[in-house]
Amino acid sequence: MNSFNFISLTLNSTEIPMFSTAIAGSLPKPEWLAETNKLWPKWQAEGDALLQAKADATLLWIKAQEDAGLDVIGDGEQSRQHFVHGFLEQVEGIDFENKVTMGIRNNRYDAQVPQVIAPLKLKGRVHAFEAQLARAHTKKKLKFTLPGPMTIVDTVADRFYGKGKDAVQGRIDMAFAFAELLNQEALALQADGVDIIQFDEPAFNVYLDEAADWGVKALERAAQGLTCTTAVHICYGYGIEANNNWKKTLGDEWRQYEKVLPALAKSSIQQVSLECYHSHVPPEMMALLEGKDVMVGVIDVASDVIETPEQIADTIGMALKYVPKNRLIACTNCGLAPMSREVAVKKLEALAAGAALARTRYA
Numbered sequence: 001m002n003s004f005n006f007i008s009l010t011l012n013s014t015e016i017p018m019f020s021t022a023i024a025g026s027l028p029k030p031e032w033l034a035e036t037n038k039l040w041p042k043w044q045a046e047g048d049a050l051l052q053a054k055a056d057a058t059l060l061w062i063k064a065q066e067d068a069g070l071d072v073i074g075d076g077e078q079s080r081q082h083f084v085h086g087f088l089e090q091v092e093g094i095d096f097e098n099k100v101t102m103g104i105r106n107n108r109y110d111a112q113v114p115q116v117i118a119p120l121k122l123k124g125r126v127h128a129f130e131a132q133l134a135r136a137h138t139k140k141k142l143k144f145t146l147p148g149p150m151t152i153v154d155t156v157a158d159r160f161y162g163k164g165k166d167a168v169q170g171r172i173d174m175a176f177a178f179a180e181l182l183n184q185e186a187l188a189l190q191a192d193g194v195d196i197i198q199f200d201e202p203a204f205n206v207y208l209d210e211a212a213d214w215g216v217k218a219l220e221r222a223a224q225g226l227t228c229t230t231a232v233h234i235c236y237g238y239g240i241e242a243n244n245n246w247k248k249t250l251g252d253e254w255r256q257y258e259k260v261l262p263a264l265a266k267s268s269i270q271q272v273s274l275e276c277y278h279s280h281v282p283p284e285m286m287a288l289l290e291g292k293d294v295m296v297g298v299i300d301v302a303s304d305v306i307e308t309p310e311q312i313a314d315t316i317g318m319a320l321k322y323v324p325k326n327r328l329i330a331c332t333n334c335g336l337a338p339m340s341r342e343v344a345v346k347k348l349e350a351l352a353a354g355a356a357l358a359r360t361r362y363a
């Protein structure tokens, strides 16, 4: 081992405790902030009162994550209505007045989506309020999530970038336009003191060839120049009915990641989050992520049953066959947004207890 390797190993072991714990991103919104159990909930207040309610909910969840004993803290996405539209609201060139119905995630479900009608440009900062608030209220590592370019492209209707081009080129051009804007916001979040910036790319397992061809490159463009830790969350979606029904059609072995994981392994992105517990993704697929930190999903977000520490430690033990100890982060399969608050808190506690048990078992 040369001295450079020795230094990087030493840094790794002090920066990330073994089996450190994190959530994928979202947490349920309290009923006084927004409608509950919905992915596109209506806010319960307006103006300053809404801003205060968002801040209160963010602080509440920071405290809950710290009390549970998690190592990486997030804002729980309390300030955005939806993980994609929260970003789009600050982008010029999008017509929100005239939404159209579009089949998204390869027509898995219909959504009312805004239309891109002119060159895209940021109106200003997108997430400064909640990122700075979260940074001021936790000394732990802070992770912040942004939608990935490919997933955004799959959640808006294009009336501008694809004009006079073939459909794929239009999507690529629009993805790179969004990637530039994401990059601006990501650099600003880093300056706010965010430690880990994670891009969410559920579209990566829907458009398999395109994800490997250009999706990962667009993601790298979004992360360009960042010196903080970079991450991507790929997944089979929230535990909502349309997703659960779709999953039933995928067969016993979900091999969708087989194309995109090698592309991610070659990329500059440092951490990859994927679902594991109660998932049909063959665990040996994680071996395709050699060289990356892997956020292993040990908490099922489609079930209200609380995992036991033993079950979580077992999942970690299984993942250890494919992921080195110093690269494994225990995480939730996906966001907890559609769950009840009570269940979400118990799942956070279970996550910390399970990782602690795994540390004693596999140290």
Ligand code: ZN
Residues within 6 Å of the ligand: 024, 202, 233, 234, 235, 236, 237, 238, 333, 334, 335
């Ligand atoms: Zn997810």
